[in-house]
Amino acid sequence: MTVHFPFQNSYAALPANFFARVAPTPVEKPRLIKLNRPLALHLGLDPDQLDTSEGAEILAGKTLPDGADPIAMAYAGHQFGHFVPQLGDGRAILLGEVIDKDGVRRDIQLKGSGPTPFSRRGDGRAALGPVLREYIVSEAMAAMGIPTTRSLAAVITGEPVMRETALPGAVLTRVAASHIRVGTFQYFAARGDTEAVQRLADHVIERHYPHLKAAERPYPALLTAVIGRQAELVARWLLIGFIHGVMNTDNTSISGETIDYGPCAFMDAYNPATVFSSIDEYGRYAYANQPRIALWNLTRFAECLLPLLSDDQDKAVAEAQDLLGAFGEAFNDAYKAGLRKKLGLFTERDDDQLLAQALLDTMAAAGADFTLTFRRLSDAAGRGDNAEVRALFEEPAAFDEWAVRWRARLGEEPQSAEERRAAMRTVNPAFIPRNHRIEAVIQAAVWNDDYAPFEELLAVLARPFEDQPQFAAYADPPKPEERVCQTFCGT
Template sequence: MQPLINEQSYRQLPSDCYADCQPTPVKTPQYLAFNQTLAAELGLPETFWGTEAGLGLFSGNQLPDWASPLAQAYAGHQFANYVPRLGDGRAILLAELRNQAGQLQDVQLKGAGRTPFSRGGDGRSPIGPVIREYLVSEAMHALGVPTTRALAAVSSGEWVHRDEALPGAILTRVASSHLRIGTMQYAANRQDPSVIKTLADYVISRHYPSCHTAENPYLALLQKVIDRQAALVAQWMSLGFIHGVMNTDNMTLSGETIDYGPCAFMESYNPTQVFSYIDQQGRYAYKNQPAVAQWNLARLAEALLTLINTSQEQAIALAVDSLNRFPEIYQHYWLTHFAAKLGISAAESTDKLLIDDFLTLLAESDSDFTLSFRDLSSPQQGYLSQQVAPERWQAWQSRWQDRLKAEERLGQDPLALMNKTNPVLIPRNHLIQRVIDNVTTTGDLTLFNQLHRLWQTPYSATTENAPFQQPAVPQERVCQTFCGT
């Protein structure tokens, strides 16, 4: 079966929104991983499923005639510093294909060589970041988080040079689009004011078609993205996920998680936790993610002002009103997720205190975030009873049990809710690093394949996955993560 023809919709935009470019061929590509399930969803022909033809596609060495490679242009605030021209410096959009549900999907090579936006870089990726993004993005998908997906990973047979020479690799990434807040910033700063309108109309058509009939389509677009991002960040928080580099060029307009460079899942609960080596000031710490999201959304609002209203004063007033709703929207999603983690199906405002007090217990006792929440559904709560001071644990537990009795009277099943909300497995940092070390030093993919398989069912406790449920021991801890550039 042939895929639907590459729709090339991005090429309908003004030419300064992208640049034509070709992947740079690599020496001796070899498969690291191939996602057959995702390939089937995309309608990718089986001639590319783990075959030599597929290797030509996923390495960029030999593209089929339906590929139409380009690099997207975008700007961005990086750690609050505005850079007017970033763009895909090592990523190349190959095609837009419709999946089985009829949704348009970007197929992109990451680490495929220089583009016109490379800014002096080599456009390549070491194998470590490719392994990390493949594993974590697919684990996030299994956890139910909106995210980009990994279709394939191949080693290049070449070395890339960072602080040291490292084996190179290329990731094939799939997303509902790669449109970012930074994309809108770039368009808004073009000399031609029609560029931002054309792009905004494209975003609406691709992601939020109902906005076309809204009284103010561009204000409606802003409000849709605000809602999507509030929902996404609340879900990150409920899983202890720290993105690590929430620049405006790393926030999608679709509400999908993108770019897994210095990301990490928190182990011991610590609201100020930072993993990213480049985040020296803690701007993107766990507790700061909601506020950063709102700040980034304000940058999106600035890009849309001329479309929201011809009067700048009125446009600002409308945008600010929408942005001021973010905390309330975020808090709704946050409360829903965290209440469910306690077995509460219909959250009430008073539940926030119960949740906050539980998180305080975890912080004071240095308890593992994931294990603690999962332990709530065990009969004795053995982990928590050992971690938390007995009198404090019993006092909180008594309040919690009283709250669950109200749920049960309503016919709800708190245990079932907790078991489908609190994962047993997350991609723990030390496990990812162990995989990277194995693949980098010996090419051994055994642990990679095992963890990838286990992380597809993160809510099921099994004998096989029991060893991977535990946090790192002190000598295994990975305290800093790095970008893949």
């Protein structure tokens, strides 16, 4: 039985300076530890073929499937505000592209598959812990309906990787609408290669925004479209308490997907200044800073497109600034609409944002859990009883005062209590990938070769909006001794 990938590769057909052709480095004893069978079927792949020794070898990079054209993509990027003119895929190799059951082109990439010309003295490998983290969080994001890269498989390589200590090596098979980033455009713009910037822009339009091909001026339209997707994406991050942790321009996807789950985390207690990433020493990418950083990253994208907007530099800058000005409104509209849904409001009133912000301020003052507050609010809307929500606040009087305003606002709408509860439960998850749960999964896998906690957590997170009474403990925030205060990059 031969594993077949129906590759139709387009990025590898671009000029040679867009990438380096490089094959994965074979590993010793690959072992498949997780296969995303539903995703495999959606990609037109046979999960039974992948779930074999031959499949494990392909998913670990030990052998190449027919039709693969492995490449490491070139890109640059601003990392914590500092520009690096050449980054590129230092530990990831794009095997090729397939067309999924929806007719959408998807990249199949191996992450942790060995060194490439962009590795910058790195070993090109990945440790098991970061692979499991990305698998868990990306699939949880997908289950919550957040645009994201996906995880097709995780393979343990049978070889150690050296970080602070020797750790089990692993490879993640990542699936994305594409791996084109703001940093991809920066790579060519920094070299003054306007022809390559235009070629890349045309490729992006063809792949991600085909409706723009008929636009009178497609490049300003492309900038507008990317701004809109990023504004919507970051708003949705905030609405579920997600902190990316490393919002560099090379981690900003042109397709509008969440990409590169390094030191990412979800908030427990609500605090807009929350930072988990160990390398974000000054809080540049703190929870509440993410909209501002998204705009900063999009401004770098706009700078790359300036030669395509106008031959007149001043006119190009003025147009870019005008288009970037739409980000704030797009983000605010998406964020405010999301908050109304989380509060169970079906119509819009002028002071709804003040009502939402008052709750957030009360939560911050009390250290109330972000996810649990909104989930219990959903049930309170159906019962008329606030007891379970107010129990999350050490001093519930402030919440009680807010709840009076909330109940009065709900009374202005005709929906029944059960209709409201049902609607709120579709946007307020019961289960998120809490940091202490992820850490427990990683510890069991890395030190005991035990993947039962990993499988159970994935099963719970696959149904984030359902109660799942048998797994109710997974909804609980960490006890003080369980708190994970820092997350780390996998490199």
